[in-house]
Amino acid sequence: MTEAATAIRAPDIQAPEMMAWDSRRRRVVTLYVPLACFVIILLFPFYWMAITSFKPNAELYNYREYNPFLIRSPTLDHIRHLLFNTAYPKWLWTTMLVAISATILSLFASVLAAYAIQRLRFRGSQYVGLAIYLAYLVPPSVLFIPLATMVFQLGLFDTPFALILTYPTFLVPFCTWLLIGYFKSIPYELEECALIDGATRLQILRRITLPLAVPGLISAGIFSFTLSWNEFIYALAFIQSSESKTVPVAILTELVSGDVYQWGALMAGALLGSLPVAIFYSFFVDYYVSSLTGAVKE
Amino acid sequence: MPSSAASAIPWTRKRAEPGWLARLFDSKAFLIVACLTPAIGLLTVFLTYPLGLGIWLAFTDTTIGRPGVWVGLENFVWLAEDPVFWSAVFYSIFYTLVATVGKFALGLWLALLLNNHLPFKNLLRAIILLPWIVPTVLSAIAFWWIYDPQFSVISYLLVDVLGLRSNYINFLGEPWPARWSLVAANIWRGIPFVAICLLAGLQTISPSLYEAALLDGATPWQRFRRITVPLIMPILAIVMTFSIIFTFTDFQLVYAITRGGPVNSTHLMATLAFQRGIPGGQLGEGAAIAVAMIPFLIFATLFSYFALARRKWQQGETND
Numbered sequence: 001m002t003e004a005a006t007a008i009r010a011p012d013i014q015a016p017e018m019m020a021w022d023s024r025r026r027r028v029v030t031l032y033v034p035l036a037c038f039v040i041i042l043l044f045p046f047y048w049m050a051i052t053s054f055k056p057n058a059e060l061y062n063y064r065e066y067n068p069f070l071i072r073s074p075t076l077d078h079i080r081h082l083l084f085n086t087a088y089p090k091w092l093w094t095t096m097l098v099a100i101s102a103t104i105l106s107l108f109a110s111v112l113a114a115y116a117i118q119r120l121r122f123r124g125s126q127y128v129g130l131a132i133y134l135a136y137l138v139p140p141s142v143l144f145i146p147l148a149t150m151v152f153q154l155g156l157f158d159t160p161f162a163l164i165l166t167y168p169t170f171l172v173p174f175c176t177w178l179l180i181g182y183f184k185s186i187p188y189e190l191e192e193c194a195l196i197d198g199a200t201r202l203q204i205l206r207r208i209t210l211p212l213a214v215p216g217l218i219s220a221g222i223f224s225f226t227l228s229w230n231e232f233i234y235a236l237a238f239i240q241s242s243e244s245k246t247v248p249v250a251i252l253t254e255l256v257s258g259d260v261y262q263w264g265a266l267m268a269g270a271l272l273g274s275l276p277v278a279i280f281y282s283f284f285v286d287y288y289v290s291s292l293t294g295a296v297k298e
Numbered sequence: 299m300p301s302s303a304a305s306a307i308p309w310t311r312k313r314a315e316p317g318w319l320a321r322l323f324d325s326k327a328f329l330i331v332a333c334l335t336p337a338i339g340l341l342t343v344f345l346t347y348p349l350g351l352g353i354w355l356a357f358t359d360t361t362i363g364r365p366g367v368w369v370g371l372e373n374f375v376w377l378a379e380d381p382v383f384w385s386a387v388f389y390s391i392f393y394t395l396v397a398t399v400g401k402f403a404l405g406l407w408l409a410l411l412l413n414n415h416l417p418f419k420n421l422l423r424a425i426i427l428l429p430w431i432v433p434t435v436l437s438a439i440a441f442w443w444i445y446d447p448q449f450s451v452i453s454y455l456l457v458d459v460l461g462l463r464s465n466y467i468n469f470l471g472e473p474w475p476a477r478w479s480l481v482a483a484n485i486w487r488g489i490p491f492v493a494i495c496l497l498a499g500l501q502t503i504s505p506s507l508y509e510a511a512l513l514d515g516a517t518p519w520q521r522f523r524r525i526t527v528p529l530i531m532p533i534l535a536i537v538m539t540f541s542i543i544f545t546f547t548d549f550q551l552v553y554a555i556t557r558g559g560p561v562n563s564t565h566l567m568a569t570l571a572f573q574r575g576i577p578g579g580q581l582g583e584g585a586a587i588a589v590a591m592i593p594f595l596i597f598a599t600l601f602s603y604f605a606l607a608r609r610k611w612q613q614g615e616t617n618d
Contacts, residue, residue, distance in 0.1 A: 001323065004299070014464065031411060031414055031416075034407070034411060035408075035411050035412075035416075035422075036409070038404075038408050038426070038489075039422070039426065041486070042425070042426060042428070042429050042486070042490065043425065043428070045429070045437055045440040045444065046432070046437075046440070047402040047484070048440055048443070048444060048451060049436075049437075049439075049443075051439070052443065060449075061449060063449065063454055063458065068449075068451055068454060069451075082484055087481040105340075105442060108336060109336035109340055110333075110337060112333035112334070112336055112337065113333060113334055113336070113337035113338070115333055116329070116330050116333035116506065117334075120326055120329055120330050120333065122326070122330050128334065128338075130339070132337070134599065135341050135346075137539075137543055137595065137598075137599050138345060138349060138595075139543060139544060139547035139595070140547075140549075141548075141568035141571065141572075141588065141591070142349070142352060142547065142588045142589075142592065142595070143345065143348045143349065143352065143569075143589055144572070144575075144576075144588075145352060145355065145571065145575045145576070145581055145584045145585045145588055146300050146348040146349070146351035146352035146585065147344065147348045148353070148575075148581075149351070149360070149581060150344075150347075150348060150351065150578065165340075165344060166344055168341075168344065169338045169340070169341065169344045169345045172337050172340055172341060173341070176337060199527055200320060200323060200324045201323065201324055201326070201329055202323050202324075202329075203357050208346040211359055222343060226431060229433060230434060230435075232433075232434065232435050232549065232550045232553075233549050233550070233568075233572070236553075236572075236576075237572070237576050247433075247436075248433050248434075248435035248436060248550075249435075251435070251436065251439065252439070252553075252554055252557065263443055263446075263449075266439055266443070267439070267440065267443060269436075269439075270436035270439045270440060271436075272434050272439075273562040274432040274433060274436050274437075275431060275433055277432060278431065278432060280422075281427075281428075281431045282424070285420070285423075285424040285427075286420075288431070289423065289494060289498075292427075292491070292494055292495065293494065293495055293497075293498035
């Protein structure tokens, strides 16, 4: 790093900084205040979502008499309406089914592909890796029209299989790339020892590489689950009947009817739809962070 | 080779001759093919083929329920005279540029803040990533409600609490306020991703560099400009490529909040392609709009590839 090395030159002949960056008041102004602003702005929509879904309609549409940031008399009406008067539980179930199936399918394909690319090195393996990386850069917005015609011709239109089979197009490249990084961190010597002891390649994959790559598998799995749960454009284009929609699509197309928006129910739907992912996320924060940053660094 | 090492060791126990199936699975060539088939197969059928099909569709007049015939460049000629298409192109570029600048300026600032010694650092990091984890459409609906013309909480704050304005802002009812509102929502959603990725980059910088610079009397700006920026440049370039590609082809946020309105002023190319292609039924025309995004994506991908190559070179790695 020549630039960084040359950066440490030309000492200004000045009084030393007296560790001013450690003084408390300055730290509060330059660090805690901006940080607090960031946290408030980043979290405010969730607070707003939550508070709206528990407000009775009278408070919801009257800012003169009720402070909009607080709830006077919380109610579960919106959530009850959502759970019992709409197909919301069915949508949740469909989304769960699609997300889990797509995740399992993509993990299976990506583990094998990553193992082949990283461990069974062969001529051109790096080009296969590069091709899979490039596949990640093809966004769903370019693909959904031709995929819609394909899905229709294959007779999958309006079935969950349309989504289970198309979600791997963005999950497989991501997971493969992530797992290549994990496999890279497992020492070769372990596999060589196993080969000397007479293990077959499949035994090595099953008994040695996979157990050591479990953190990577968890990262890839939770990430795929979240991405499938969040997917919107394919689910919007390939599913038509009300009861087999996924949560994000259903909230937007089924709960919004006419010109009068049921904001309470909409927000309750958004809140309930976010909760599974948020709970899942809270258990695996570190895996999320490592896979997010790992995938970028690889 | 490990196999020759195995035969060189005299006390290796002789094992039973494996069956043909076991031998097949031990052959490297077969294993490579078997391992790559699921991934490559899925990607070829559902990614490469549709990509080609989409380009072909762009040159046909296919509609829903009727296979089209080749019409050459007619779709593109037609689009070139369509003011709605050009407005979508303009807004896609505007949206990408402004949102990317905003996301990276604020994201870098947040990353620098998080790179200090802080109490509850892990909790803070977890909270900050939340907007990125929650389904975009669902947070977009929350923004839709925040931007409501009558009950917007932002207007309430500005008018009734702070008294800065006299009337409520019509966020989504007029073209320019709607455009800026969507950009703001996109920046909100993008900050966490940028901040956490850049934070990972910042944490790899050795503190001794800063100590050395401090001893040499470098000002904070000099330390930032001469140490931080060059060292996070490679990761910044990659994160930016991803961010640009996914902002340019964004669909969910705009579709959920405005659906392209008012009067088509907030259509991105992706939402316009959807509107013409699926509800409108003009698959050929929709595909043409989607294909028109590809040159831009190729440009961004090349940028990413060369950024990657440069980084490898910096680290002194030679292969893969």
